[in-house]
Amino acid sequence: MRKPFVAGNWKMNTDSHISVNLAKSIISGSLEVAGHSVDVALCPPFVYLQAVAIALSTSSIALGAQDIYTESKGAFTGEISASMLKDVGCTYALCGHSERRHVIGETDELVNKKVTAAISGGILPILCVGELIEQRQASQTTEVVTRQINKGLAGLNDEKVSAVTLAYEPVWAIGTGLTATPQQAQEVHALIRELIGRIYDSALADEIRILYGGSAKPDNAADLMRQPDVDGLLVGGASLNADDFLAIIKAAV
Ligand code: PEP
Numbered sequence: 062m063r064k065p066f067v068a069g070n071w072k073m074n075t076d077s078h079i080s081v082n083l084a085k086s087i088i089s090g091s092l093e094v095a096g097h098s099v100d101v102a103l104c105p106p107f108v109y110l111q112a113v114a115i116a117l118s119t120s121s122i123a124l125g126a127q128d129i130y131t132e133s134k135g136a137f138t139g140e141i142s143a144s145m146l147k148d149v150g151c152t153y154a155l156c157g158h159s160e161r162r163h164v165i166g167e168t169d170e171l172v173n174k175k176v177t178a179a180i181s182g183g184i185l186p187i188l189c190v191g192e193l194i195e196q197r198q199a200s201q202t203t204e205v206v207t208r209q210i211n212k213g214l215a216g217l218n219d220e221k222v223s224a225v226t227l228a229y230e231p232v233w234a235i236g237t238g239l240t241a242t243p244q245q246a247q248e249v250h251a252l253i254r255e256l257i258g259r260i261y262d263s264a265l266a267d268e269i270r271i272l273y274g275g276s277a278k279p280d281n282a283a284d285l286m287r288q289p290d291v292d293g294l295l296v297g298g299a300s301l302n303a304d305d306f307l308a309i310i311k312a313a314v
Pocket of ligand 1: 072230236274275277296298
């Protein structure tokens with residue numbers, strides 16, 4: 062069975078002191094479950110990865126980056142490669158988070174290159190997909206998510222795709238306080254799993270973890286996690302508060 066997975070995306074928040082203290086509070090509050098009955102990852106800003114890595118080094122909580130670049134090294138000012146992320150202790154990297162797609166302008170093609178580069182460099186990608194509110198209102202959710210998955214995973218064989226975690230994050234629910242209902246989340250997660258079964262096979266579809274993200278909070282986490290195809294949560298705002306994030310981790314167990 063798929064082990065639940067809860068990842069915290071700190072976005073462009075915290076500072077060096079807050080990031081280490083937040084990591085330490087999350088470690089001490091989740092000792093009995095993290096890495097055992099639930100996988101947990103923290104994704105701080107790039108500049109605090111190393112400090113958080115040191116804090117996490119004796120824990121079972123994994124480190125993740127919020128982004129990754131497509132190339133392994135060279136003249137790419139400002140970018141960070143998979144080998145650099147590995148060097149500072151990262152296990153995961155978010156790829157195609159909606160803020161990068163819609164604020165920075167990342168395309169499906171670029172996201173696919175990032176997913177591919179992550180896997181080649183030994184980093185496990187968390188591929189984020191999700192529709193805008195206008196697309197949901199125009200009944201385009203299936204079409205948008207199908208395109209993002211097809212293009213995001215293009216060129217990956219079975220072995221490579223088994224390194225991927227998927228995250229369904231409806232853009233209208235991210236940072237807005239509007240959460241998808243458990244039924245809305247389940248509907249899209251089931252569609253994604255079915256799509257993976259069609260592109261690859263049913264064994265892979267059964268194995269791949271699909272996280273939900275979008276205003277996940279302590280009071281809605283358990284209901285979301287109860288859905289059969291929701292395998293965990295990608296948490297933004299609530300991951301910045303240790304008590305809230307710990308309550309979400311516990312709801313996932
Ligand atoms: C996210 O950043 O991936 C996210 C889901 O944010 P929030 O929980 O704040 O909606």
